[in-house]
Amino acid sequence: MWQKNAYLKKTRQGNVVKVVREHYLRDDISSGTPLDPQCSPSDAKLSADARHYLVVDTNVVLKATDFLEHSSIDDVIVPSIVLQEAKSRNLSAYHRIRALAADPQRRFYVFANENHRDTYVKQKDGELINDRNDRAIRAVVSWYKQLLGDKMQVILLSGDRENRRLAREECGAEACSVQEYARMRTDDKELLDLAAHWGQQEFDEDDESEGKSKKRRRIYEDHRPLSSLTQGIKNGTLHQGVLNVSRYCWHEGFVPSSIGQEIRIEGVSRMNRAMAGDVVVVEIVPDNVASRSGSRPGAADGPDADEEDDGYDVGDETTGLEASAVHGVDDAICLQGPQDDDSSTKPPSGQVVGIIKRAWRTRGYCGTIMPPRDGKDFVPGRARWVRFRPKDRRFPHMMMRTAQADQLLGKNIVAVVEEWQSHRRLPDCRYVRTIGTVGDTEAETDVLLMENDIATSPFTPEVLACLPPLPWDVGPADVADPHRRDLRHLCVCSVDPPGCKDIDDALHVRLLPNGNYELGVHIADVTHFVKPETALDTEAAQRGTTVYLVQRRIDMLPKALTEDICSLRGNVDRLAFSVLWEATLEGDVLHDKTTFTKSIIRSRAALTYEEAQTRIDDDRLTDDVSMSLKALARFGQILRKRRMEKGALELASPEVKLSIDTESLNPTDIGLSQVRLANKMVEEMMLLANSTVAEKILSRFPSSACLRRHPAAPRSKYEPLLKALEPHGVSLDVTSNKRLAETLDGAVLPGDPFFNTIVRMMATRCMNEAQYFGAAQYSRSEYYHFGLAMDLYTHFTSPIRRYADCLVHRFLAASMDQEVLPASAHDVDTVKGVTDNLNVRHRNAQFAGRASVTLFTLIYFKQKGTVTEAARVVGLRKKSVIVFVPKYGIEGMVGRILSGGEEAAKWDYVMNKSGNGVVSQSGKRSLKVFDSVTVRIEVKTTQGYEEEVIMSLVDEDAAQSADADMDTADAMDET
Amino acid sequence: MEYVTPEGLRTDGRRPRELRKLGCQLGTLESADGSATCEMGFTKVLAAVFGPRDTAGKLHPDRAVVRCQVATAPFSAGERRRRGKRGPLATEQAATIRETLAENIHLELLPRTQIDLYFHVLQADGGILSTCLNAGMLALADAGIPLKDLVGSCTVGYLESTPLLDLNYIEESGGGPLLPMAYQPNMDKILMLQMDKGKLPVETFEVLATLATEGCRAVTGQIRQSLMNHTKQLAVARGSV
Incomplete structure (x- = not known):
């Protein structure tokens, strides 16, 4: 059978065109159940003795993906129209459902209802596309019901009340919401928790429909409609960009913009529900408004360098020199002082007025739930709202509704963001799974792997x-x-x-x-x-x-x-x-x-x-x-x-x-x-091998060879470092790598052997990250490797542990005409896709490696107890300094002063005028970048359950009594 | 973009090795010596043949000369655009069609004549060249020009590691290699095989070529059927049956 599918579409130029497509209806589409005699055994994905068959709708697929992924949900029929809708609305949910359908262990069957002769429905005049799709899903339910008769019960799982009602009336089929279904399944209690949020949402919907609570207090301004956003971006009043957020504070961020400067966004209300990584639209606002709206005016604390990486491949012979500072921009700020009074250098402040695309992770966020504020225990089995605290501080706390709060306390759990409405102070999230107990090495390792998106599942x-x-x-x-x-x-x-x-x-x-x-x-x-x-x-x-x-x-x-x-x-x-x-x-x-x-x-x-x-x-x-x-x-x-x-x-x-x-x-x-x-x-x-191979493969495959480049960083990235070096009478020439190398060699202070290492360390952070790329992506002059001073470079020497090297091996073998390259390796776009993934994986692996070191540093100091150690200041923040401890190679934020073993009342340093040092308010002491200080390192429990390495500045005057401090601290630890 | 779902269905509901709906009509233009309309899915081409005729100009003493022109209607695709008949694409297509169809004509039987082929693409939804060839074949038969064999044409492509038969516009824009083929089923001869865009390993190419021949055979089956029907109608009209 043959159908015409016509619709109107607006092109990029703004013309309206009519798109006509063929649509073939078939009679050979299998029902996927062994109960159907027509269905061949190879297609029978569903089980003959299932409890019942579930037909899901789009809402369920999008919002309750974890619910469907739960192992006790099986025998699910996914109509293809649902997948189509899901694909256009949330690609990752679509991929997750696709993965379920492809998994031989799970019984998920995709029924191509849109191409089946008996289940295809045509849109009626005046019918909304959503209604038509709901009708198509109901047609699937009726079709299966007719096919199976009394042999099997078919249940429609839908988030839409109207759809459920119609299904009951029209098809006479059972229909229930996710929560109703979870309640029905008494065999698995966990299902109810996965569906918990759903219950709430439907409850809200009911409220609205009955008009009971129409006047909810709005906390955030509503986001503007898309049309006015695009209009604003076009005429230059609004700016679009990806939101970068401070590593330590979710409501201090900036958006790189086309006006050349970053737009700073500070404060909860200006953030307006945007989260790290979102594509946002920002409006520039005058700064004096800032103080009124409750956001912090003036200089922001730069993000901490604490977890920053230095761009070195851990334990790698070949890339030891490849500088690949990952977050150049972030680092640049860590040296920055308060803004000077002249506003010309001051980055403009902005406010989020719309969010184009959310970057909410579908794999979820790791974190813990916070104990109840009133100090009482959670009542087991009673659903309530709890506060979820993500491990990554770039994300805000979230509200979670759970009935197992008592069991989740003190556990590392995974949650996904549901939504953030304008009347909610914090976003709503939903429980996904538990990883393990907080503080347990294994569980913490799993957390850091999960946070860095590293697959740990065994090989299939x-x-x-x-x-x-x-x-x-x-x-x-x-x-x-x-x-x-x-x-x-x-x-x-x-x-x-x-x-x-x-x-x-x-x-x-x-x-x-x-x-x-x-x-x-x-x-x-x-x-x-x-x-x-x-x-x-x-x-x-x-x-x-x-x-x-x-x-x-x-x-x-x-x-x-x-x-x-x-x-x-x-x-x-x-x-x-x-x-x-x-x-x-x-x-x-x-x-x-x-x-x-x-x-x-x-x-x-x-x-x-x-x-x-x-x-x-x-x-x-x-x-x-x-x-x-x-x-x-x-x-x-x-x-x-x-x-x-x-x-x-x-x-x-x-x-x-x-x-x-x-x-x-x-x-x-x-x-x-x-x-x-x-x-x-x-x-x-290894460097020699890599560069020789790079030349060979590029000469044979000038457009698709996989290479590695390291772009030079612009001068602006070095600016904060240069400024910090001024008082020490040292200057760096960053115009070329050769000059930089020479001036770095000259950056020594007499009697301070470690100074040079720290300068080198900080210079490394200013640089860009090295990256893999396909030769066609850049022009020849951009292939240059800045850190290694090589025109051409690639990775050839570690194929066991890097996939890029495997690719290069294939290119090399093919350039000797000994092997045939697969077609995909000739394709510029495919190579780009592969190298882009490699760059992300490479970075995640580095982050995970460092997070693992941080974890073990914590365990080490927990065993060792409190120590007092010499450190160097490497960064200044508004209310703290960042120090580096050479002996242990760790870096940390110091925001407290100790004098004589007691904690001093207050951090009383403030930034000096030129922004290259902090001075105590009494004026007696001052700290500049590169200064030597003494810090006390200890492990403390913060925020209920999590343990952290805390460093505090030991007052120079009281430094002599450091040993005494240690003894008392040890004694305290033992008690 | 997903061109073939894991269920094995293409965007329009076909399986990878299925042709689109093929429609052939002969004698659609009264003024031409021979004419035909061929539809492959939503691609619709009108072919008209004038000749063989004696005209002034450079005529060959011992065989017929074939000329060809392809024009695309501005309304042929969703977006209205002026599409000339002298563009490089149209010229190239016209040359390919001329070469391919001339190969199938007993040119030596028609010395000092000229055959003009005119193609008008009324709707474009992928596989224009193949549809033109099929329409041209029918129009030549309608004009009563002596032909060596039937000719069927179809296009195959390779997307997402799947060989696809008879691609529509969306699939043609998918970026994979495209292989239009023209084939004489009785002589078992490939008249034309092009490969536009992309690269392919030889093994894959062979798979695609085999698929294309199968497709062409299916197309010629249809063409034969419509020729038979048309002839039957003519016979009935003349009262000879």
């Missing part, structure tokens, strides 16, 4: 099916492969951090007959096992990178590959992808003699950095491995020197190293990690 059977059987060994087929060279005779060795099981790189050097040296880098041949477009490949591309936490590793590839088959362990034959150079004794690499080849190698030794360093330093050792290491170290130094001459930056980052007790998982020591010559040697070889 389909993925594991792609692995070769264990035990695996190099087979005759590999040896016979004409493209694979047998390099087992070479003296190859690997150097990695201690305890490293995923060894993806190995090195060798040997003297050639012509007096030159052959240098070789051998990288695990991961793509030999991870073939394109397999389940394994898709999963790896999705994960993007292995995530390293303090006590745990979340692998990108299954363990068999990561630790065994691909890992270049000592004294076993392994497949590798080798890059071989010829270099003269002076260290000149002869680029025309470079070869790339797949190979078989046998690592003579898998060393740690420490062991390698010992071998390099010990002159008595003359065995093959030690001699090659010595030669490699020499080449490493030469290469490094050349690179530095070209302008590569040597940057510092507080890379924290934690020693962990293997049994109890408790941290035993904490400090900054050490960089040895051996680390630098490996790093140089």
Whole structure:
């Protein structure tokens, strides 16, 4: 059957056009139930002995996705019109339902009602599209009812009362709301909680319909209609942008705007229900209004640098130098003082007047619920409103309705935002699941993984099916492969951090007959096992990178590959992808003699950095491995020197190293990690390999090659640092990386060895983040890697733990005509999609790694008790300073003064005129950036349940009594 | 954009290997020597044949010359736009059609003549080239020009790793490769196969080519049917049946 579907559509230019589309109706659409004799067994997704079948409507799919995802909901029929509607309204809800339907474990069936001859309904004249769609859903219910008769009950699950009524009348079918259904299902109590919010909402609706409480007090201004927003943006009175929010305060944010300056938004009312990440429309308001409307006028506290990252890849030889400061903009403010009185430099203030797109996470927010204010306990089993406090302070507290408040107290839970109406002070949220007890290491780790959107689910059977059987060994087929060279005779060795099981790189050097040296880098041949477009490949591309936490590793590839088959362990034959150079004794690499080849190698030794360093330093050792290491170290130094001459930056980052007790998982020591010559040697070889490969793949695939770039940061980003350096008589030249490197070398203060490290650390933060990209995305001049001073760079050397490297391996193999690239790798947009995902995953992995270090720092200090330590000021805020503790490599906000062991009454420092220091009100003491201070570090319980590392400034006068402080504090801890 | 749902249905409700509704009518223009309208879904093309005729100009001494022009109506797609018959696209399409259809004509039987083919795209919803070829085939038959075989044409494409048959406008704009094919079923000969846009691995290309031949066979089946019907009608009109 054949239907015409015509509708009017407005184009981008504003013309109204008539769109006519064909619509075919079919008679071969399966009902998906084994009770239907027509349905083939392969299509029968629903169960024959189900309790009943549920038909859901759009409302339910959009609002109660978690409810549907709950394992005790099954045998659900999702009409395709519902999916269509869901797709246009909330893409992520759509994907979640799609995932449910694709899951073989769940019995969700998508019924293509729109294309079924008997369930298609035509829109009547004057009928609203929503009514038509509701009618289509009811048609599905009647159709199934007719089909199944008495064999099975069909229930319509709908959020719309009218729809339910009509379903009962027209189809004679059972129809209920989510909450009614949850109440009906007495077998699972949790369902009721998932539906809790729903009950409330319907209750509200009832109220409105009866006109009882029409006059609710509005707390926030209503958002303006979309049409007036677009109008305002067009004529320049309004500005649109993504809202960035301070790390410590959800109602202090800014929106980057087209007027060149950021628009600051301060205060709850000006925020007008916008949340971090939302696309908002802002109106600029004069500043004097600000004080009236209750928002804080003047200078905002910059976001804290506390959780800031430094852009270093943890434990990575190849990217140690790649500066990739993640939140340049945020950091820039952390040095900023109060605004000067002249308003010309002052960023304009704004107010949110509309929200274009909400960035509410569908995966939810982790957090805890706060104990009742009156100090009484929650009554078990009684539904009530509680306050939910997200872990991430960029988001406001939320209100949650739950009947299990007594059980949730003291637990880390996940909640999703429901809505934020103008008469509600805080947004409403809904409980999703419990992660674990607050303070428990495992649960806290799960929280940080969840907050950073890292998938921890085990690999699926389909993925594991792609692995070769264990035990695996190099087979005759590999040896016979004409493209694979047998390099087992070479003296190859690997150097990695201690305890490293995923060894993806190995090195060798040997003297050639012509007096030159052959240098070789051998990288695990991961793509030999991870073939394109397999389940394994898709999963790896999705994960993007292995995530390293303090006590745990979340692998990108299954363990068999990561630790065994691909890992270049000592004294076993392994497949590798080798890059071989010829270099003269002076260290000149002869680029025309470079070869790339797949190979078989046998690592003579898998060393740690420490062991390698010992071998390099010990002159008595003359065995093959030690001699090659010595030669490699020499080449490493030469290469490094050349690179530095070209302008590569040597940057510092507080890379924290934690020693962990293997049994109890408790941290035993904490400090900054050490960089040895051996680390630098490996790093140089990897950099050489990466840049050589980048050139090769770009020459063959000029539009789709996957590369890595590091754009230079504009001067404005360095401005706060330069300002802070002024009083110390140090200036940096940020015009080029070479000049910056030179001036950084010159930034030393006599008698202060740590000053230079801190300057480097802070300079790193001013920089942009390095990123993966497809060659077509940028022009050639933009490929430049600022931190490494390289024209071309990519990632080739760690395919076991980075997906980008796997991609590059495929490109390299294809550029040698040994393998065929999958069609997707030729497609510029596909490559962009993959690299964009990799950039996000890479950043999340770094954040998670740091959050894990923070977690273990907390545990460490909890065990250790209070300590007093020297620290340096690295940032100034309005009511606090940010300090860095070199001994432990941690950074924190200090907002309290201690004198003589007692807490001083008040933080009495205020910002000085020039904004580069704070002065106490008595005028006696002052603090500037880079000043040395003494801080006391302790763990305290805040806000009911959460524990935090708290630092307090020890008054210089009372510093002598610090030891005494410690003793008393210890004693207190013990009691 | 999702072009094929996990249930295996395309945006318009077809399965990946299904053709659109195909409609053929012969003799739709009285003034032409031969004419036909072909509809593939919502793509509708009117073809008119004038000739073979003797005209002044560069005529070949031992075979007929074929000329071709394609015009697209401004109202053919949703948005009204002037679409000329001298645009680069129209010129290219006209050349392809001329080459393809001329290959199917016994040109050597009609020396020193000219055959003019005129195409008017009345509605455009994807697969214009294929619809033109089908309409042209029918119009040539209607004009009584000696043909070697039937010709059927259809377009295949590749989107979301799925080979699709007979793409509509939305699917054509999906960015995947497009392969219009023209095929002579009895001689089992591919007259024309193009690949517009994109790249494909050879294996996929082969799958697509096979699918296209199957599609073309189905189209020629329809074309044969409509030719038979038309001939029957003519016979009835003449009273010979």
